[in-house]
Amino acid sequence: MKKLSLIGAAAVAAVLASAPAKAEPPKVEILMSPSGSGPYLAWATFQNYAPKYTDKMAPVAVETPGFTYNVRFLAQTPDKWKTTVIGSGEVVEWAAAEGVKPFFPKPMAVAKDFRVLGSMSQTSNVFVTLDPDIKVPADFAGKRVAVGLLTQNEWGMHQRMMLDTWGITPKLKSFDALGPGQNIDALLDGRSDVGTLVVHSSLNFAYNLEPGPFKKLESAQRPWFYVDVPKPTIESYIKDTGAPFMIREVKANTFSNQPKAITTFGNHTLLSVHKSFPDDLAYEFVKTWLKMGPEIGKYSAIGQIWNPETIGAVAKIAPERLHPGARRAYIEAGLLKE
Numbered sequence: 001m002k003k004l005s006l007i008g009a010a011a012v013a014a015v016l017a018s019a020p021a022k023a024e025p026p027k028v029e030i031l032m033s034p035s036g037s038g039p040y041l042a043w044a045t046f047q048n049y050a051p052k053y054t055d056k057m058a059p060v061a062v063e064t065p066g067f068t069y070n071v072r073f074l075a076q077t078p079d080k081w082k083t084t085v086i087g088s089g090e091v092v093e094w095a096a097a098e099g100v101k102p103f104f105p106k107p108m109a110v111a112k113d114f115r116v117l118g119s120m121s122q123t124s125n126v127f128v129t130l131d132p133d134i135k136v137p138a139d140f141a142g143k144r145v146a147v148g149l150l151t152q153n154e155w156g157m158h159q160r161m162m163l164d165t166w167g168i169t170p171k172l173k174s175f176d177a178l179g180p181g182q183n184i185d186a187l188l189d190g191r192s193d194v195g196t197l198v199v200h201s202s203l204n205f206a207y208n209l210e211p212g213p214f215k216k217l218e219s220a221q222r223p224w225f226y227v228d229v230p231k232p233t234i235e236s237y238i239k240d241t242g243a244p245f246m247i248r249e250v251k252a253n254t255f256s257n258q259p260k261a262i263t264t265f266g267n268h269t270l271l272s273v274h275k276s277f278p279d280d281l282a283y284e285f286v287k288t289w290l291k292m293g294p295e296i297g298k299y300s301a302i303g304q305i306w307n308p309e310t311i312g313a314v315a316k317i318a319p320e321r322l323h324p325g326a327r328r329a330y331i332e333a334g335l336l337k338e
Contacts, residue, residue: 025058028281029080030271031070032087033152035063037180038200038211039087039120039269042300049295054288057281059085066152067269068103071096074274075108081274085117085285088272090244090314092153095161098242103150103157110274115323117271117286118311121200121209121302124248124266125158126255127227128217129194130187136228137163141171146183146192154198154267155180158245162229162265165237184213188220194227200269200302202310205254209301214256224257229264237265268314273323282325286311290333308335 030047032040043061050059064070070086071093077084092103093114099107127137127145134143145163148155156177163169178186180198187195197217200209217224234247248266252259271289273282290311296303312335315322319336330336 025054025056026083026281027058027060028083028085028285029060029062030085030087031062031064031073033064033066034149038209038300038302042296042302042306043087045296045300045303046289046292049292050288052295053291054284056284057288059285066149066155067092068153068157069151071111071114072104072108074114074272075110081276082278085271085273085277087120088114088270089123089153089267090270091158091161091267093270093272094242094244095157100161103161113275114272115275115277115282115326116314116318116321117273117282117323117326118289118315119313120269120271121305121310122203122246122248122266122313123154123269124199124201124250124255124264125154126197126199126262126264127159127194127229128184128187128197128224129227130222130224131193132223132225134194134225134227136230137166137168137233139227140168140194142173143193144174144176144191145172145194146176146178146186147196148177148180148183148198150177152180154269155183155196158265158267159196161243162237165241166233180211181213181216184216188217188222199255200305202305202307203313205250207304208255209305210256218256226255226258226262226264228262231263234263234265270314275323277323277325279323279325279328282323283328284325286326286329287332290329308333312336 030043032043047059047061067087093111096104096108096111147159150156183195186192246266248264250262252261293306315330
């Protein structure tokens, strides 16, 4: 009997050894933003909970200096095109294709081959100040302006693009790209006169996420003000350059400490891939994202923006920019018609 047991065990072992191992799902790297930032934390949460929703891919959140960096990296790294998703934006992809300096010294034609998976948010880039006499960007002359990093499109790149084209940058006393929190520190410490903040919103400002630097400014318990950017000023910029900025007309009391309506500029933040990214992975990624939005919102503030209508906003506005695999997921979800 002992011999028979040993023979039986050996037979089972032989069968198990000969059985094909279950293939690991393909890894998809999601290049996002600095560690601790809202977008990075949201995608880290997505990574952690994705196995509950799919066994056809393994997403991995990757911290980076920001979306401007992401666009440059993907454009220059063809061996990553079939495995990498990037946090991006309409304006930064346009700037890469156009060669807008100093961010992109020469046009990167490959940026025109990027395709959209979905929209993470609609943003409002706002200048803020402690000086009530600074009301519009024209008042920045002779002042010290601090922003986020220039590798971050929403926190530094957009602001610098605008100031350069308006001809304001040469008139400044100083311009410093310090970081999202650091630029508010400089404002509160008296080292700058103007800072910047970013608000991420779902469609029509139904939900608005104010990142940590807002709380830092509010906790100082000092009067502070939004700088209004006149609509004609933004319209002129768009007409002269072709940049796909959004004009954000924000009703009073939409944001914190906002007793009156303001106008500023903004952008669709995107998840993008190269056009060679596999169709089946793009489909699975978007299908999973649409399902997981409510789950991620339980653990990450930015996830509360991720309802199907916001994720699919660019799909409806510019369906020609979608990756074919993503389009299939939106059609299946009833967000697009065939």
